[in-house]
Amino acid sequence: DADVTQTPRNRITKTGKRIMLECSQTKGHDRMYWYRQDPGLGLRLIYYSFDVKDINKGEISDGYSVSRQAQAKFSLSLESAIPNQTALYFCATSDDLSGKDEQFFGPGTRLTVL
Amino acid sequence: SQKIEQNSEALNIQEGKTATLTCNYTNYSPAYLQWYRQDPGRGPVFLLLIRENEKEKRKERLKVTFDTTLKQSLFHITASQPADSATYLCALGAPSNDYKLSFGAGTTVTVRA
Numbered sequence: 494d495a496d497v498t499q500t501p502r503n504r505i506t507k508t509g510k511r512i513m514l515e516c517s518q519t520k521g522h523d524r525m526y527w528y529r530q531d532p533g534l535g536l537r538l539i540y541y542s543f544d545v546k547d548i549n550k551g552e553i554s555d556g557y558s559v560s561r562q563a564q565a566k567f568s569l570s571l572e573s574a575i576p577n578q579t580a581l582y583f584c585a586t587s588d589d590l591s592g593k594d595e596q597f598f599g600p601g602t603r604l605t606v607l
Numbered sequence: 608s609q610k611i612e613q614n615s616e617a618l619n620i621q622e623g624k625t626a627t628l629t630c631n632y633t634n635y636s637p638a639y640l641q642w643y644r645q646d647p648g649r650g651p652v653f654l655l656l657i658r659e660n661e662k663e664k665r666k667e668r669l670k671v672t673f674d675t676t677l678k679q680s681l682f683h684i685t686a687s688q689p690a691d692s693a694t695y696l697c698a699l700g701a702p703s704n705d706y707k708l709s710f711g712a713g714t715t716v717t718v719r720a
Contacts, residue, residue: 598651
């Protein structure tokens, strides 16, 4: 079984709808991240969490919110989806408090907002 | 503002040759640099980490160099194979940024048989 899973894998929705993307991990890592990837722009950090009680904004958090329900679960919500939020979304985890260790990525969620 | 730039053009090489990818950065003092491989429709996979006090790291057919004076890392794939075809991402981490990773846009490598 995959260590980092994301659901759904693909989602098509309409402008104004609320969407939740879910991430679960079995690696026992404290740190979890949400990124979006757009062609030519690379991965950009939306939110990150150092542990269950810690949530931090990344470089592009506007229009998004997150919830860390447990060490293993980190959800990303789009309260009112807009077309420019169409992108590939990745969840990732890491272990070391210093963050020096590698990040482990999920398979991604392809979101299309019409 | 911080900027990370990778080869803007895709790399097309013949099997058996060495692929060399560059990662340049500005307005950044990374403590370490990581390289990831990403296949189409999949999440990135970690390959190598090199720290600021290291000049070179090797792993099998991969070699990474890190020059903090030039603010540049080079990533080499020697004896390339068609299975090496993928997009390669560099990522920088620094204590001033809580060691969060900042990623380059990636370079796509295609190895022809």
